Amino acid sequence: MQNLETEKFLQKLEDSFQKGKFVKLTLSKPRIKQSDLKNIIISPVKLKAGLVMHFVFRYKTRDEVKNFSIEESLLQLPGFLNNEFFNADMYLEGENHRLLFNRKNEAKVLIQKVDIPAPLSLEHNRIKERVIETYGNIWLRELGVLNDKWQVRHEMKDKFVQINKYIELLEPELLRLESKDELKIADMGSGKGYLTFALYDYLKGKTPLKPVMYGVEHRQDLVDKCNDIAKSAGFDDLHFLNGTIEETDIPDANVLIALHACDTATDDAIAKGIKGGASLIVCAPCCQKQVRKEMEVPGELSGLLKHGILLERQAELLTDGLRAMIMEVYGYKTKVFEFIDLEHTAKNVMIVGRKTVLEPAKKDKLLQHITHIKQLYGIRKHYLEELLGM
Ligand SMILES: C[S@@+](CC[C@H](N)C(=O)[O-])C[C@H]1O[C@@H](n2cnc3c(N)ncnc32)[C@H](O)[C@@H]1O
Structure with missing residues (x-):
């Protein structure tokens, strides 16, 4: 009783x-x-x-x-x-x-x-509409962004801003995707999963799309933790796989994402997206070393690039600019923009490519342009070209 x-x-x-x-x-x-x-x-x-x-x-x-x-x-x-x-x-x-x-x-x-x-x-929570809601949000709490009262922890404010900004920036591109039976998404180098969970949550809860999502990560501990959280949150079609970006294939992925994957791992991911014909490729590159090692400063720019920091920036610009141009050669209409302001993170450039069809004449012009830029800086090959057999 x-x-x-x-x-x-x-x-x-x-x-x-x-x-x-x-x-x-x-x-x-x-x-x-x-x-x-x-x-x-x-x-x-x-x-x-x-x-x-x-x-x-x-x-x-x-x-x-x-x-x-x-x-x-x-x-x-x-x-x-x-x-x-x-x-x-x-x-x-x-x-x-x-x-x-x-x-x-x-x-x-x-x-x-x-x-x-x-x-x-x-x-209160209904009035304060955010892209990613906090009240009752298990994955945000389990990842330590929220406390037990569903409030954003002080030290996680920047992360929460980044999560919401990410979805806001991608929203227009995502809503253009055709609503097929399922939308297969590969997130390469998913790490702790903040942005992977956010995208799945948004697509599942706020769009008619049916996401089936895979996070690929070479740290087993992160994979296990993310799979546990996905289970707790009831995200049945979100899976985390242990493996390297280079060696893991997610066949027929409609969307290929690589956010802050180190150095050439970004190229590996882009190449997989291009080869697999992904409708959308999203990357936020980090530590662009390959081009930096190969590039030589053109004589007429020696005064301009004598400072280490500016040389570093020029290498980043060349690496990411060439990435976008190479994606365009394969028919991707690209946009390059600031992911989030420097106050929150220094890794702030995002490249988004949406698959279209490129006219052959434009392709030839683009290839000539790429060759010219590389010659100017003494770059033999961009690693992405190598991966694509260009
Ligand atoms: C800086 S974190 C970014 C995590 C997440 N994408 C984000 O932006 O919040 C990079 C993650 O990618 C993983 N990673 C880096 N290179 C990788 C590779 N070649 N294969 C698989 N995982 C990789 C690292 O272990 C790390 O967890």
């Missing part, structure tokens, strides 16, 4: 959920010490169909995740509270409630008032 304290606790949970003040509920201290189930963590998640409760069942050696409606959750919780756990901590906007059972199954509730800097309510 349910005691009064438990009933009041569950009533509070229901009210706070309806009012958008519910942050998190954790069940801990299993009643049976040997139990395989150690904790349950429940948080609200905003899905296309509406708000649901996201349950993470923490077993000794694995996690299981499941979403339930509020009604389903309220049906299950009394069983967990009365039979499985001694402690339940409910975190709400402005206060925390702790339900404690003793060995005689007597319950008491402790209430603690807490200060939170900004009101956290469903209304």
Whole structure:
């Protein structure tokens, strides 16, 4: 039988959920010490169909995740509270409630008032529309961008700005993509996955496109972590694969992305996109070393490029400018623009190529132009040309 304290606790949970003040509920201290189930963590998640409760069942050696409606959750919780756990901590906007059972199954509730800097309510989150929403966003929380109250952590503000900017910049190009049965996306060098998760979340939640997305990353720890988070967030068509950009193929990818992949790894990714006929190629290059090593300063520019930093910039400009021109030779209409201002990150150039058809006469002119630029700077070959057999 349910005691009064438990009933009041569950009533509070229901009210706070309806009012958008519910942050998190954790069940801990299993009643049976040997139990395989150690904790349950429940948080609200905003899905296309509406708000649901996201349950993470923490077993000794694995996690299981499941979403339930509020009604389903309220049906299950009394069983967990009365039979499985001694402690339940409910975190709400402005206060925390702790339900404690003793060995005689007597319950008491402790209430603690807490200060939170900004009101956290469903209304608040609806008004402040962002491309990537924060309220109930599990992947943002698991990646450490949000705290337990779904607020952006102070030290992650720049990252959050970058994530939103990324989607805003790509939005016009993404919306031009044809809505096929599925949109296959390869994100080469996905790292911790911030931008990979963001793009998947946006496409799945805010467009009619059906993304099937693969992050490719050579660090196994990052791959494992990202796959765990994708599972927790219920992102069934987002997968992270362990491998190198050079050796991993995602056949028939419609979109090929490489953001901040080091040096020539960007060229490897672009070449894969071109060879595979991707409709869209997106890259944000970093540490452009190959051209820098080969290039010689033309005599007439020696005064201009005698300073190391300017020489470095010129090498970057040549590397990325030639990349864009080579993509154009293969029929990609390119745009090169600032990804995000320098205040946030120094790696700030983005090249986007959209597949079109190039007239043969224009192609010949472009090839001559590329040859001329390379001759001017004594560059034998751009690595991307080598990869494409040009
Ligand atoms: C600077 S991080 C960028 C991560 C992410 N794309 C972003 O922009 O936020 C580069 C990531 O690419 C991975 N990486 C670099 N070269 C790679 C290669 N050749 N094959 C696979 N992964 C690579 C690194 O391990 C790292 O996690």
